Amino acid sequence: MTNVALVGPTLADFESARNVVGRVAAVTPMESSRYLSELLGSPVLLKCENLQRTGSYKIRGAYNRMSKLTDEEKTRGVVAASAGNHAQGVAFAARELGIQATIFMPVGVALPKLQATRDYGAHVILRGNTVAEPLLAAAEWAAETGAVLIPPFDHADVVTGQGTVGLEILDQVPDLATVIVPIGGGGLISGVASVLKQRALRDGRKIRVIGVQAANAAAYPPSLDAGRALEIQITPTIADGIAVAKPGLLNFEIVRDAVDEVVTVSEDDTARALLMLLERAKLVVEPAGAVAVAAILAGKVAATGPTVAILSGGNIDPLLMQRVISHGLSASGRYLTLRIMLPDRPGQLARISELLAEAHANVIEVLHTRHGVGLQISEVELNVSVETRGPDHRQLVVDVLRAAGYDPQFD
Template sequence: MTAHSDHGPVTLADIEEAARLLDGVAIYTPMDGARWLSDLCGGEVRLKCENLQRTGSFKMRGAYTRISRLSDEEKAAGVVAASAGNHAQGVALSAKLLGVKATVFMPDGAPIPKVNATMGYGAEVIFHGQYLHHAMERALEFAAETGAVLIHPYDHVDIITGQGTAGLEILAQSPHVKTVLVPTGGGGLLSGIAIAIKASRPDVRIVGVQAKNAAAYPPSLAAGHPVRLDRMNTMADGIAVGVPGDLNFATIRDLVDDVITVTEESMARALLAVAERAKYVVEPSGAAAVAALLDDPHGFETPAVAVLSGGNVDPLLLGKVIQRGMAAAGRFHYLRVVISDLPGGLAGLLTDISEAGASVIEVAHERISPHLNLNEVEVSLQLETRGPKHAAKLSEMLAERGYRVNV
């Protein structure tokens, strides 16, 4: 198979060829109905489950396409990549399947499950720098020093071509789709899907979704060229990319209808909703498209497809994100209540809270404060409620019973 150049447009024919190449290697991932989202949005919403792809994300599509098209001489020199985790796993498994040595540079603090999986597929992992672009700089140096071929995480025609096969599947699985929402970091998946879909369905609205605290595309599109972010601060490591690639930027500028952002709280709420309602484990970046729907349920024409781009998440982070999602959804309620500092005062408060149907998670006392009388104590409470309406009703009930309540 002829290797593509690093530059030049990707065509629908290229993506169709990649689909044949990936047949039997990558999973034709399912598309699941989401009645809970459909009811909210007033029309059909479906989930494209790339979290169920081999290595737990869409990244293998592009990595295998790229490595398979190397010459025998290039394969013998090995490959090198820089990644926070998902691209690393895609490169590692693809290299293993094709008999190629892989070295992967990862930023310090990369999620442990992604690190372990990358090593488990046989790649050598080397940590370097705080952010992905630091690891990328070292990977480029390594390529120059050793002759290994850099497998870019997003800015190469073969990567875009491979990721675009997900777009072909979306059209086949949801032929009447009107809107496709895609989690976006560097833009390889968004570019590929846009090319695959717009070639035959230019009426479909393609929307990229970025983490607000790591969103390089909005300022870049406004400036007319890729702009590097000074800093990023997001739990969505899978889409934390500080600067768009040149190829991706041009495609997204020309073909993508909109690039929007979602907050950390929105992604946490979406991750929780996907886990509870769809029964899928996704990482924060993988939930970004669902977060956009939850933020603006009537802002997207249906039928709509939200891509779940990845499911590789550290269990410790997952627990924290779920707690944050519950708080964002109003299911964690924080109160400060002044009660009598006499025997039975706290017991009475907890009984009242129990009767209201809330669960107590944490209690703390404060006795020394200028706004408290000598016979009073302030109790800080963290409660689990059924949602914002239940929490408001609880606060009203406590106030009606004579408690001084601060939310």
């Protein structure tokens, strides 16, 4: 960390923003996690911004930015582009401040996010298949109509609003040693890191800040290596809320100076984290909001002393949740799909069922066909999906089938 106090908002700015943001944002709970604490070897607490109004921390930066608009700017309205959380934050803030909001969203946006944005009173325009197209459309709208563009992360007022999360963390965990933060464009981590590092410098203590990105959308590691914000090619990720191709310019400067480490997590890591949060913590968290926990589960971070993982959002489409849970079960060794070639004679399916019962595997789905590609006339293909209790039990199921002379194939 170098010259943190000289980059971006000051502590006084963050304290002032807390008074503003507090008009609409809740002080979200801090929940301890025994499971994660045992895994990490240090106390782990979860900062539950998934329980924030509108379902994410985004309301903080949006409201702080929009509260600073002049009366004349407010009459022109605001415009933003988002696939979900920023849209809802802007729409809610606009309603509270009496401002007309126009939000551009991708055509394929999840229905719950679309409906929530409309319910907050925003005029929603669907445009394109990725967030890039709505962003361009929003900029054009601002130029044509005079509406004020509210950026999702790259603005000092937005950063200051998001940084109020850091002030709450210090109030709730005074002996904080490490905080783990999801990163997309960098609005949340730049605000939180700036607060924590400036307070640590003032108080003569150390606080580590670790950022986490989805491996399929990780612009910060190469940017930090290059010393400047780079644009990358994003590949599909379930953590769409942090799928940003290029760091914000202000955000990058702060992250470069104030963040100790940035790590990445895989799709499987994220799916396992979402499942763990549902089962162990009884918390609904969207994939992007769960990557800090994913980093702990994947062994990507080390910490000593009280550690806070920020759950940045909870806005997840139920259909996506269903798919992610299934993926998480499979990634955790608790869901297994087997492909078994069988001789085409009576009793084979019953025999497989007996073996699975002996191994205490619960059958979920069975597909038995003579028409698979590459099958011999005397063969049938059996695809069977079973629930298992974890990796050891999964291997036992496979071993039982192999011991009986079968050759189960699985991913």
